[in-house]
Amino acid sequence: MEPTTPTPQNNTKSPAATQKLALALKTVDNKELKSTGFWLNQVFMVVSTVFGVYLAAQSGLEQALKFDSFSKMEDNYYLRTSLYDEVNDNATTIAEYAVRLAKSPPKSEMEYFKPKLEKYIWQTMQYSPTTLETPSELLTQIRRFYSRAEFLINVAVNRKTSAKHAATELKKITDLMQTQTLPRLKNSANQLKLELKQNNISVGSLKELTNAN
Numbered sequence: 001m002e003p004t005t006p007t008p009q010n011n012t013k014s015p016a017a018t019q020k021l022a023l024a025l026k027t028v029d030n031k032e033l034k035s036t037g038f039w040l041n042q043v044f045m046v047v048s049t050v051f052g053v054y055l056a057a058q059s060g061l062e063q064a065l066k067f068d069s070f071s072k073m074e075d076n077y078y079l080r081t082s083l084y085d086e087v088n089d090n091a092t093t094i095a096e097y098a099v100r101l102a103k104s105p106p107k108s109e110m111e112y113f114k115p116k117l118e119k120y121i122w123q124t125m126q127y128s129p130t131t132l133e134t135p136s137e138l139l140t141q142i143r144r145f146y147s148r149a150e151f152l153i154n155v156a157v158n159r160k161t162s163a164k165h166a167a168t169e170l171k172k173i174t175d176l177m178q179t180q181t182l183p184r185l186k187n188s189a190n191q192l193k194l195e196l197k198q199n200n201i202s203v204g205s206l207k208e209l210t211n212a213n
Contacts, residue, residue, distance in 0.1 A: 076130040080189035086121040095174045101167035141181045
């Protein structure tokens with residue numbers, strides 16, 4: 001028998017196999033790239049959404065704070081205006097009583113015409129959260145005015161001081177209230193109204209908006 005000669009093995013791949021391998025690698029690379037782009041796109045979408053929600057929340061909070069600030073300002077405008085009207089009426093009443101006392105009337109007349117000071121707004125203010133936003137100096141002057149006026153009226157009626165002396169003192173504190181404290185109180189209320197107007201808010205508009213909701 002003749003020895004068989006082994007057939008040499010061909011280690012070189014055929015052109016067809018090489019082309020298939022290149023195509024497979026290309027397909028894998030494209031899938032990887034497409035997959036990476038998809039997830040990057042999702043990440044950007046999430047980040048954009050979170051950032052948008054954050055900006056919206058910040059804007060909403062800012063608007064809410066502004067509304068609360070302007071609402072309190074409007075409330076204090078009403079409070080100061082109402083307080084002005086009440087104190088002005090009381091000052092007028094006391095001034096008229098002082099004129100009567102200056103004539104040294106009998107005790108019965110002083111008791112009969114003894115003024116009753118209206119303090120509905122003054123007493124209600126203790127329950128208002130905006131009371132202390134009113135200038136403290138004005139509140140102090142009004143408190144002292146009421147206290148001093150009531151004291152002078154009572155001592156005059158009870159004959160613990162002369163009617164003329166009480167009349168003189170009442171006139172002093174009433175003049176001070178009418179010429180200094182009350183004009184300043186009215187001016188402070190007008191300043192609030194002006195500030196609201198500068199922010200394109202008319203007095204009463206916020207109340208209407210709140211009631212509408």
